[in-house]
Amino acid sequence: MNEARLAVRSLAATRGPATLFRELSFELAAGEIAAVRGPNGSGKTTLLRCVAGLTRPDHGEIQRSGALLFSGHLPGIKDDFNAEENLCVALRMRGLQPGEAAIHGALARVGLESRRRVPARRLSAGQRRRITLARLALDDAKLWILDEPLAALDADGEAVLGQLLARHLESGGLALVATHHDLPLARAAREIRLQP
Amino acid sequence: MSGLAWAFSRDLTLAWRHPGEAMLTLAFFVLVASLFPLGIGADPQLLARVGPGVIWVCALLAAFLGLPSLFASDHADGTLEQMALSADPIAAWVSGKIAAHWLSTGLPLTLLSPLLGLQYGLPADALVTLGAALLLGTPVLSLLGAACAALTLGARGGGMLLALLALPLFVPVLVFGAGAAEATAAGLSASPHLSLLGAGLLVAAVSVPFAVGSAIRIALD
Numbered sequence: 375m376n377e378a379r380l381a382v383r384s385l386a387a388t389r390g391p392a393t394l395f396r397e398l399s400f401e402l403a404a405g406e407i408a409a410v411r412g413p414n415g416s417g418k419t420t421l422l423r424c425v426a427g428l429t430r431p432d433h434g435e436i437q438r439s440g441a442l443l444f445s446g447h448l449p450g451i452k453d454d455f456n457a458e459e460n461l462c463v464a465l466r467m468r469g470l471q472p473g474e475a476a477i478h479g480a481l482a483r484v485g486l487e488s489r490r491r492v493p494a495r496r497l498s499a500g501q502r503r504r505i506t507l508a509r510l511a512l513d514d515a516k517l518w519i520l521d522e523p524l525a526a527l528d529a530d531g532e533a534v535l536g537q538l539l540a541r542h543l544e545s546g547g548l549a550l551v552a553t554h555h556d557l558p559l560a561r562a563a564r565e566i567r568l569q570p
Numbered sequence: 571m572s573g574l575a576w577a578f579s580r581d582l583t584l585a586w587r588h589p590g591e592a593m594l595t596l597a598f599f600v601l602v603a604s605l606f607p608l609g610i611g612a613d614p615q616l617l618a619r620v621g622p623g624v625i626w627v628c629a630l631l632a633a634f635l636g637l638p639s640l641f642a643s644d645h646a647d648g649t650l651e652q653m654a655l656s657a658d659p660i661a662a663w664v665s666g667k668i669a670a671h672w673l674s675t676g677l678p679l680t681l682l683s684p685l686l687g688l689q690y691g692l693p694a695d696a697l698v699t700l701g702a703a704l705l706l707g708t709p710v711l712s713l714l715g716a717a718c719a720a721l722t723l724g725a726r727g728g729g730m731l732l733a734l735l736a737l738p739l740f741v742p743v744l745v746f747g748a749g750a751a752e753a754t755a756a757g758l759s760a761s762p763h764l765s766l767l768g769a770g771l772l773v774a775a776v777s778v779p780f781a782v783g784s785a786i787r788i789a790l791d
Binding site for chain 1: 572576580583584587588646647648649651652653654655656657658663790791
């Protein structure tokens with residue numbers, strides 16, 4: 375299998391009349407993580423959506439190899455499904471069909487074992503975020519694009535995300551993370567700074 | 571094909587969890603179709619004459635009711651983004667969603683229509699034609715409606731805009747659908763009407779999912 379890689383060259387994007395960023399270039403190789411930082415409205419989400427292929431940039435080029443997992447502001451969790459079903463549906467969309475044991479294991483790992491049959495509408499914001507974490511635990515995508523993954527998570531949830539990120543990077547994955555917080559990682563992430 | 575399968579089973583499960591929405595569509599259909607005899611009088615000949623047209627207009631409006639939420643709720647909670655990023659082609663899962671939508675709204679309307687036809691005193695052969703025409707016509711309504719629903723995603727006042735877009739597009743389906751039952755009632759063959767409805771269904775089934783896919787990509791941009 376090819377090594378996962380992400381290359382962004384002279385990317386530019388605008389939102390209405392405002393230019394968010396121009397001539398933005400960076401590269402990530404296997405095992406690397408980059409934190410996208412900048413004040414509100416500086417284009418972090420737009421950059422992530424461009425890299426994921428959801429938003430078309432005004433200029434520039436993005437080269438990706440390897441499957442992609444995007445976790446945006448909106449978690450894509452259905453209120454009427456419980457944690458287990460939400461997880462199953464999300465994974466089936468990615469073409470994965472994990473067994474019941476794997477699903478249970480992942481939900482136990484993020485601390486949702488006892489609440490896995492509860493409809494998502496009765497889960498708190500942090501617990502819903504944890505369903506997304508369980509997705510990270512089961513998905514084999516090499517490129518993770520995470521938008522504010524620490525929002526609504528408590529210290530324990532941050533630790534789980536840290537473990538997942540560390541394992542992902544060790545296995546040759548790469549990650550692009552937009553966040554205002556410090557990432558729960560032993561080593562420092564590369565920084566991509568966006569100016570307003 | 572896997573995209574079609576997961577979207578279909580997911581949407582059908584969601585519809586099953588909320589039977590209220592499908593029931594509302596059906597209740598609307600039955601209520602409006604039952605109001606007409608009260609409004610225009612109980613002359614049996616008149617009712618048999620207008621029956622197919624009235625039932626078709628009611629079915630068309632009822633089928634329209636569920637359209638605004640077809641993509642909007644998935645768009646609002648971020649599921650549409652995840653679907654767009656899935657490994658399956660966008661047209662595949664869009665087809666799955668539309669098929670699930672038809673199964674939870676269009677099919678019940680079709681099954682109920684002979685009952686309403688009896689209310690209007692339609693002869694037995696006209697009832698059969700009415701059912702057949704709805705069976706061919708309601709999927710076209712779901713497909714055309716889905717294209718309009720995708721186009722109005724994210725637009726303010728989307729519901730009203732959707733009505734303005736979709737209802738004129740439904741006109742050919744209404745003309746041929748109601749025409750089929752009327753032809754049978756007049757002693758003519760309904761097959762030209764049904765053939766045209768079938769042809770429309772084939773064209774829509776092949777082309778609409780791609781149009782919906784492009785519209786969703788634009789809405790997500």
